[in-house]
Amino acid sequence: MRNNNDTDSIILLNNEQNDITEFTFDIQKYALQVTEYLKLDINYIELTLLPSEQIKDLNNQYFNVDSPTDTISFNLTPEAAITGDIYLSPKVIQDNSRQFNTSFETELKTVIIHSILHLTGEKDDSQEQFQQMKLKQEKILEKLR
Numbered sequence: 001m002r003n004n005n006d007t008d009s010i011i012l013l014n015n016e017q018n019d020i021t022e023f024t025f026d027i028q029k030y031a032l033q034v035t036e037y038l039k040l041d042i043n044y045i046e047l048t049l050l051p052s053e054q055i056k057d058l059n060n061q062y063f064n065v066d067s068p069t070d071t072i073s074f075n076l077t078p079e080a081a082i083t084g085d086i087y088l089s090p091k092v093i094q095d096n097s098r099q100f101n102t103s104f105e106t107e108l109k110t111v112i113i114h115s116i117l118h119l120t121g122e123k124d125d126s127q128e129q130f131q132q133m134k135l136k137q138e139k140i141l142e143k144l145r
Helices: 027-037 052-063 090-099 104-119 127-143
Strands: 011-015 042-049 071-075 082-088
Touching: 011 027, 027 042, 027 104, 027 127, 042 104, 052 071, 052 082, 052 090, 071 104, 082 104, 090 104, 104 127
Parallel strands: 011 042, 042 082
Antiparallel strands: 071 082
């Protein structure tokens, strides 16, 4: 595992949306905490915040789903140290936080954890996989509070 206090060198954040402009925590540092908790070998992760329409386009392009989603993750090097792209839609995450009756901060942290778990190869295609992943997310969220 790469032990590096300079999050900018291994986790980059791009904000390409204007729906939500203020966050209550440092997204890059939180993502780094998750990777450290999971003891992951990280080369580089790029987090990009997108408006819902752009993430909808990606969802359609890569998964043939014509609707917005909260996150899409790609591990570009599945057989080596993780080099990954994570796309997040703060607007969709905010909408989900209202639907799930949780704070935006908690939902955003949950989605970051979920995205990073996908980079490790975790899947949520079946109900069983989804439930297993949800339990892992909740455990990590609780540990990193």
